[in-house]
Amino acid sequence: MDVTQQGASQVVCQVLGGRNLNQALSAFLRAAPGLVPQQRAALQDLSYGTLRFYGQLVRVLEQLLHQPVQDTQLRCLLLVALYQLQYSKAAPHAVVDHAVRAVRKRNAAASGLVNAVLRNFLRKRDALLAVAAGSEEGRYSYPQWWIDAVKAQYGERAEVILLAGNQHPPMTLRVNRRRTTPADYLALLAQHDIQASLIEPDAVLLQRPVPVDKLPGFFDGLVSVQDAGAQYAAHLLDVHDGMCVLDACAAPGGKSTHLLEVAQLDLLALDKDAQRLDQVRENMQRLQLHARLQIGDAVQPADWWDGKPFQRILADVPCSASGVVRRHPDIKWLRRAEDIEGFAQQQAQILSALWRLLASDGKLLYATCSIFARENRQVISEFLQQHDDARQLPLSAPNLNKGQLLPDDQFLPDDQHDGFFYALLHKHA
DSSP: OOOHHHHHHHHHHHHHHTTOOHHHHHHHHHHHHTTTHHHHHHHHHHHHHHHHHHHHHHHHHHHHHOOOOOOOHHHHHHHHHHHHHHSOOHHHHHHHHHHHHHHHHHOOGHHHHHHHHHHHHHHHHHHHEEEEEHHHHHHOOOOOHHHHHHHHGGGGGGGHHHTTSSSSSOEEEEEEETTTOOOHHHHHHHHTTTEEEOOSSSEESSSSOOGGSSSSSGTTSSSSETTTTTTTTHHHHTTTTTEEEEETTTTTHHHHHHHHSSOEEEEEEEEOHHHHHHHHHHHHHHTTOOOOOOOOOOOOOGGTTTTTTTTEEEEOOOOOOOOGGGOOOOHHHOHHHHHHHHHHHHHHHHHHHTTTTEEEEEEEEEEEEEOGGGGGGGHHHHHHHHHHTTEEEEEEEETEEEEEEEEOSEOOOOOOOOOOEEEEEEEEO
């Protein structure tokens, strides 16, 4: 436990210093190749969990300290240990003992502080948590600006949305209908004692997450891991065989490959990050699909566009990722309130640039994984005011909800999918 506890504290420190969680965790794991799979999983859980409940843990730690801890590594270790004591199944005495020993190696004088803080938490847990819940940051574990924004937009639904963002995300698979059927794949899962259910036409929800190497047929291209909410995109874009289609922000390729599973397309997968475009290529190869891959910036089509209009465009634009925060808890602490306006301006630029590439009578699907209206409905509203040849279509798809209109363009996170926004735009003469 001491290795994972110390490792998680280092990862958490890097994130609180401004680094992306996935990058920090990957770098640590590369530098510690001797960790067994169980240790790697524990390290990830401690890192994610501490950041998921960071707001609450900080409020608890503040009560346990007579003065702030200046040693950032020590502070992070205390936060990780508090997370273990509150949320993990680890034996409390082992958590405390490992934390004390870890500190003693680098700062013997601080080991007494660690021992006192953690044992005081065990003695006064209920009272400490009650005081922490007295502030909204301590109750919901989000920065105050985020809480205020969600409350202002969603009113009485805000608490449910905030709490949903702190849950463990569901693991959902997308069945590659070019290789198998949902029914056949569910039977294959059952043969491997993996319990699952079909929740959308191609979406299989696992009762419990499993490593991808335990998924039957994964490396043969039978399925992909993709959130059910993200799977709406390929159906909503209304693609048909033979169409010329652009996925303008394609990496890592989940929506590109889904489009190719839905129909035979002339698909251009665009992304300005060469390394991330390699992920698209790898996904294409695993699923035995083909598309044209192009490095390029969606805002600068003159650098890569051949002048042939696209009949369909998917604009899955960069955003705050506030709808997928339970998968990326570092987002809560890395984002700033002013970032939302910056994303909105970038989204508007991409949307306007891509609109010129869309053929007459074509359709463009605007998508984000955000729950903030400034990145979603406001961007679309402003765009429609500026473009007389654009109209927004109701969201419907023949294979979803028995062909009925979808109830809302803003999908909020729940026990089956993350938070997404979709707007389907039609270009008329």
